[in-house]
Amino acid sequence: MAHEHGELTVVGKPLPRRDALEKVTGKAQYPTDLELPGMLYAKILRSPYAHAKILSIDTSKAEAYPGVEAVITFKDIPDRRYGYGLNDQPMLARGKVRYVGEPVAAVAARDLDTAEEALELIDVKYEELPAVYDVEEAFKPDCPVVIHEDYANYELTFFPPAKMDVKRPNVANHFIIRRGDVEEGFKEADYVLEGKFRTPRQQHVPMEPHAAMARIENDGSVTVWASSQQPYLLINQISTLLDIPPSKIRVIVPYLGGGFGNKTQLKAEGICIALAQKTGKPVKCVFTREEVNCGTTSRGGTVSRIKMGVKKDGKVVAMECEILYSSGAYSGDAFVYSTRGPFQAAGTYKIPNLKLDSYLVYVNEPVSGAFRGFGNPELNWGIEIMMNRAADMIGMDRAKFRKINLLREGDEGGFGEIMHSLGTEECLEKTLRELSWEEELRKKEGIWRKGKGIAVGNKYSIAPSASYATVKVHVDGTIEVRISAIEIGQGSTTILAQIAAEYFGLPLEKIKMVVADTAVTPFDFGTVSSRVTYHVGNAILKACEGLKRQICELAARKMDVKPEDLDVKGRKIFSKHDPSKKIGIEDLFSPTLGMGHIGKYAEVGGELIQSATFFSKMGKMDPATNQLLNKHEKSCSFWIEIANGAIVDVDTETGEVKVRKFVNACDVGRAINPMLVEGQLDGGSVMGIGLGLWEEMIFKDGRIMNSNFIDYKLPRASDLPAVKDTVSIIVETPHREGPYGAKGVGEATMICAPAAIADAIHDATGVWITELPMTSEKLYYLLHKKA
Amino acid sequence: MIEKKEQKRIGITLNVNGRDYAVEVKPHWTLLQVLRDQLGLTGTKYGCGTGECGACTVLIDGKPMTSCLVLAASAEGRKITTIEGISNGGKLHPLQEAFIEEGAIQCGYCTPGMILTAKAFLERNPNPTEEEVRRAIDGNLCRCTGYVKIVKAILSASRKMKGK
Numbered sequence: 001m002a003h004e005h006g007e008l009t010v011v012g013k014p015l016p017r018r019d020a021l022e023k024v025t026g027k028a029q030y031p032t033d034l035e036l037p038g039m040l041y042a043k044i045l046r047s048p049y050a051h052a053k054i055l056s057i058d059t060s061k062a063e064a065y066p067g068v069e070a071v072i073t074f075k076d077i078p079d080r081r082y083g084y085g086l087n088d089q090p091m092l093a094r095g096k097v098r099y100v101g102e103p104v105a106a107v108a109a110r111d112l113d114t115a116e117e118a119l120e121l122i123d124v125k126y127e128e129l130p131a132v133y134d135v136e137e138a139f140k141p142d143c144p145v146v147i148h149e150d151y152a153n154y155e156l157t158f159f160p161p162a163k164m165d166v167k168r169p170n171v172a173n174h175f176i177i178r179r180g181d182v183e184e185g186f187k188e189a190d191y192v193l194e195g196k197f198r199t200p201r202q203q204h205v206p207m208e209p210h211a212a213m214a215r216i217e218n219d220g221s222v223t224v225w226a227s228s229q230q231p232y233l234l235i236n237q238i239s240t241l242l243d244i245p246p247s248k249i250r251v252i253v254p255y256l257g258g259g260f261g262n263k264t265q266l267k268a269e270g271i272c273i274a275l276a277q278k279t280g281k282p283v284k285c286v287f288t289r290e291e292v293n294c295g296t297t298s299r300g301g302t303v304s305r306i307k308m309g310v311k312k313d314g315k316v317v318a319m320e321c322e323i324l325y326s327s328g329a330y331s332g333d334a335f336v337y338s339t340r341g342p343f344q345a346a347g348t349y350k351i352p353n354l355k356l357d358s359y360l361v362y363v364n365e366p367v368s369g370a371f372r373g374f375g376n377p378e379l380n381w382g383i384e385i386m387m388n389r390a391a392d393m394i395g396m397d398r399a400k401f402r403k404i405n406l407l408r409e410g411d412e413g414g415f416g417e418i419m420h421s422l423g424t425e426e427c428l429e430k431t432l433r434e435l436s437w438e439e440e441l442r443k444k445e446g447i448w449r450k451g452k453g454i455a456v457g458n459k460y461s462i463a464p465s466a467s468y469a470t471v472k473v474h475v476d477g478t479i480e481v482r483i484s485a486i487e488i489g490q491g492s493t494t495i496l497a498q499i500a501a502e503y504f505g506l507p508l509e510k511i512k513m514v515v516a517d518t519a520v521t522p523f524d525f526g527t528v529s530s531r532v533t534y535h536v537g538n539a540i541l542k543a544c545e546g547l548k549r550q551i552c553e554l555a556a557r558k559m560d561v562k563p564e565d566l567d568v569k570g571r572k573i574f575s576k577h578d579p580s581k582k583i584g585i586e587d588l589f590s591p592t593l594g595m596g597h598i599g600k601y602a603e604v605g606g607e608l609i610q611s612a613t614f615f616s617k618m619g620k621m622d623p624a625t626n627q628l629l630n631k632h633e634k635s636c637s638f639w640i641e642i643a644n645g646a647i648v649d650v651d652t653e654t655g656e657v658k659v660r661k662f663v664n665a666c667d668v669g670r671a672i673n674p675m676l677v678e679g680q681l682d683g684g685s686v687m688g689i690g691l692g693l694w695e696e697m698i699f700k701d702g703r704i705m706n707s708n709f710i711d712y713k714l715p716r717a718s719d720l721p722a723v724k725d726t727v728s729i730i731v732e733t734p735h736r737e738g739p740y741g742a743k744g745v746g747e748a749t750m751i752c753a754p755a756a757i758a759d760a761i762h763d764a765t766g767v768w769i770t771e772l773p774m775t776s777e778k779l780y781y782l783l784h785k786k787a
Numbered sequence: 788m789i790e791k792k793e794q795k796r797i798g799i800t801l802n803v804n805g806r807d808y809a810v811e812v813k814p815h816w817t818l819l820q821v822l823r824d825q826l827g828l829t830g831t832k833y834g835c836g837t838g839e840c841g842a843c844t845v846l847i848d849g850k851p852m853t854s855c856l857v858l859a860a861s862a863e864g865r866k867i868t869t870i871e872g873i874s875n876g877g878k879l880h881p882l883q884e885a886f887i888e889e890g891a892i893q894c895g896y897c898t899p900g901m902i903l904t905a906k907a908f909l910e911r912n913p914n915p916t917e918e919e920v921r922r923a924i925d926g927n928l929c930r931c932t933g934y935v936k937i938v939k940a941i942l943s944a945s946r947k948m949k950g951k
Contacts, residue, residue, distance in 0.1 A: 023895030026830020489894025
């Protein structure tokens with residue numbers, strides 16, 4: 001949506017968050033904090049086996065245990081499955097378990113201790129089955145372990161439909177890109193390079209574990225308080241699984257203690273509802289940290305192979321990628337993940353011949369799901385190392401080599417679409433300046449070596465995708481905005497209020513935000529894919545335009561002018577021809593005659609309220625190539641472009657790496673609130689450093705070995721570069737359809753951190769690491785093998 | 788009916804934010820549980836239950852402790868301070884002000900523990916370097932901010948507090 005706007009007064013200002021005071025005083029309420037009178041506590045019995053047949057479940061002892069009010073198993077719920085694109089997951093295991101941590105039964109009891117004790121009284125008999133954990137093993141056509149025998153009967157709800165490779169029994173999806181002719185491209189190339197790369201399973205570690213609380217209302221409808229980034233997806237999944245019509249499900253989402261993609265799909269909500277239905281009492285469930293690690297989702301590991309053809313003049317002429325995404329035992333969000341991670345290959349470089357195959361592969365590990373970047377950091381990891389290796393091979397500066405190949409305004413991207421609003425080059429230039437790229441680093445000798453590195457990348461935002469917004473005028477002139485965007489910490493509630501305030505020329509305090517209670521807040525695709533500012537922001541602007549029309553129509557009656565002659569700014573409605581002719585927004589409402597104490601009302605038209613939809617369409621693609629049939633349509637809502645830079649010190653004896661400086665430059669279109677955008681960039685840099693150097697969930701026979709924060713190494717404050725050396729750069733290339741030019745930011749911030757660090761390590765030591773995380777141990781072996 | 792061995796509750800008095808509370812607790816209940824479930828002080832958060840994330844940090848006799856590892860019964864007779872107890876009659880503590888001004892809050896779940904750790908630290912070291920601040924909050928995980936604005940906020944609060 002294009003907007004003519006003069007000087008902005010609220011948008012673009014680094015205003016403090018609206019929720020800051022609540023959060024700093026401990027008053028902010030999160031799902032874990034909620035309680036209801038008479039509430040029961042739920043605990044979930046989870047599978048101890050990675051792959052096993054369930055022979056029997058005896059719940060009689062648990063049911064008889066004093067204080068227990070209900071026990072449920074698959075027998076208590078309809079035989080349904082859920083997912084995101086592919087419905088393959090039961091809410092409670094039915095016949096078989098496929099990972100350690102899979103829910104098998106659940107208990108509701110009067111207190112938590114009783115619920116925990118009762119779990120031990122449930123007797124489940126299993127027959128263990130052979131399991132497969134390695135994604136390349138599971139991918140083989142002759143893999144003896146088949147995790148989903150019934151795959152062919154599962155329901156598909158996404159387009160383009162899944163492609164099953166009938167020869168590979170554990171492949172859940174196959175996505176392709178075919179552009180040009182790679183074989184011809186490789187023939188044309190002066191050099192052809194190949195590489196194989198790995199990325200690990202990473203946990204989001206939102207500081208707040210997942211929680212849910214459900215209450216059955218007197219009319220049989222359901223209210224559920226949820227840790228959910230997608231309340232409307234949740235309504236749909238609850239409806240499918242428990243056979244409840246959507247109109248009878250109300251989802252309320254309070255503040256969430258972080259999400260990062262970990263709070264997208266159904267978690268404990270369905271179990272709480274089923275237990276509440278059985279007991280007639282409210283039920284709450286809070287996950288332990290171990291349950292978050294194994295019973296929710298994580299970033300699945302990947303194995304990728306990349307082949308790149310380059311010419312001596314620096315042009316990349318062909319690229320072939322194959323990436324295996326580990327799905328875990330069910331597809332989770334990974335079904336869509338495996339179709340959207342590949343966008344990484346399509347949105348940064350102009351590559352005339354591109355062939356990509358992405359496979360989603362089941363293994364007997366916890367379910368993989370959405371995680372900041374949605375499959376893109378995994379592919380960026382390999383592509384950017386290949387770019388650096390290719391530059392070295394032709395003896396060209398790594399930055400110059402990138403500039404030759406970057407997509408620019410009007411170029412065709414990997415899906416054949418005409419690209420626009422790309423700030424990649426500015427991101428790269430600013431990153432290079434911060435790194436003093438041209439200057440040689442001094443420390444090239446001795447045990448500690450210094451190195452500099454760069455990487456670039458992109459993050460698409462998903463299409464098709466829709467958001468609604470509803471806005472209304474209160475009698476005191478306050479504008480209320482109702483949206484289902486979730487405040488997961490990114491500051492959406494503040495940013496979206498800024499957009500509405502800017503539109504009406506109001507101070508921020510005159511905007512009231514009503515957030516994420518589906519009884520009153522309208523449909524939204526979800527707080528995912530860095531899409532909220534753009535989509536919900538645009539929906540708010542559209543709704544505001546409609547509301548302004550309503551305001552002018554009502555005011556025109558009172559002022560005896562034509563509605564089209566009026567405008568609204570600040571708290572005034574005035575004539576465009578004679579601004580002295582004006583009334584206040586409050587004057588739209590008349591006192592209820594003789595009943596003044598009742599309040600004020602609008603004489604015609606009912607509530608001054610307007611709802612609007614903003615929809616991003618995805619263009620039709622040729623299913624044989626995934627190239628757009630119309631180049632002017634879109635493969636996604638918008639593209640965010642990024643460049644990262646790193647300076648590292650490496651101990652060449654032990655392999656220890658210290659990041660001394662990190663630069664994160666991101667083209668966000670326009671920063672609605674620069675302080676909050678900076679916060680996203682700072683946080684993304686550090687999460688990216690974590691993925692780069694330390695974070696990896698380690699499994700043995702399907703069981704997690706490091707489900708605590710000593711063994712699962714998260715970035716801590718003293719592991720990181722100084723404040724002045726954590727450089728977050730906001731680049732603004734206004735997007736022609738963005739609200740005030742804004743695109744998005746959240747996920748883009750951690751796409752290329754690992755590759756930038758790898759480049760710096762290579763600069764310091766001459767060694768390329770190809771497997772994340774780049775631990776001291778791996779680097780030690782590479783350094784000493786090399787010597 | 789299956790026999791259930793009910794653990795006896797013991798009566799204790801906890802001094803929280805300057806007020807005495809008489810509560811009945813089971814011997815294995817943690818201070819975290821009792822603060823949240825018995826006293827309704829939900830500003831203290833559960834993050835890991837093993838003392839590794841710092842979300843449940845409270846001050847016990849002025850020292851930051853992870854309340855998930857402290858048995859409630861063992862906290863009797865000691866002065867406990869939670870996030871609800873550090874603003875003085877509605878006036879924010881300089882750390883709270885600095886966290887708001889510097890943008891050091893995102894999801895806010897680590898914020899109470901972070902502020903209490905920082906409070907104890909600044910009382911011990913009113914004039915810290917950035918490196919000292921970073922070491923002081925090493926036991927408090929934040930997944931949103933990358934610690935950048937938190938470190939800035941703590942340094943800014945130290946300047947504010949000296950100015951008083």
